[in-house]
Amino acid sequence: MFFKLSPTVRIWISKDELEIFDLIENSPEGQILRSSLMQEQYHVINRMVSKSVLWRKKLGEDILYGKTNIRKSK
Numbered sequence: 001m002f003f004k005l006s007p008t009v010r011i012w013i014s015k016d017e018l019e020i021f022d023l024i025e026n027s028p029e030g031q032i033l034r035s036s037l038m039q040e041q042y043h044v045i046n047r048m049v050s051k052s053v054l055w056r057k058k059l060g061e062d063i064l065y066g067k068t069n070i071r072k073s074k
Helices: 017-024 039-050
Strands: 002-008 007-014 031-033 052-059 061-066
Touching: 017 031, 017 039, 017 061, 039 052
Parallel strands: none
Antiparallel strands: 002 007, 031 061, 052 061
């Protein structure tokens, strides 16, 4: 599924990346900690950060991830 990052930039989000989106959207703050993820999801999260779909912030020993402002593309 394509998502828009900006008016001229579209990116493809895979099925496993959509699952991460669901986890983040269903969390109370719209954010997720790395410690709450399974190790198999780490590479998916890192791929999404490199696509500029998620942001990350280091909090002591843990890392906080959140969704950037993107929209579904037609």
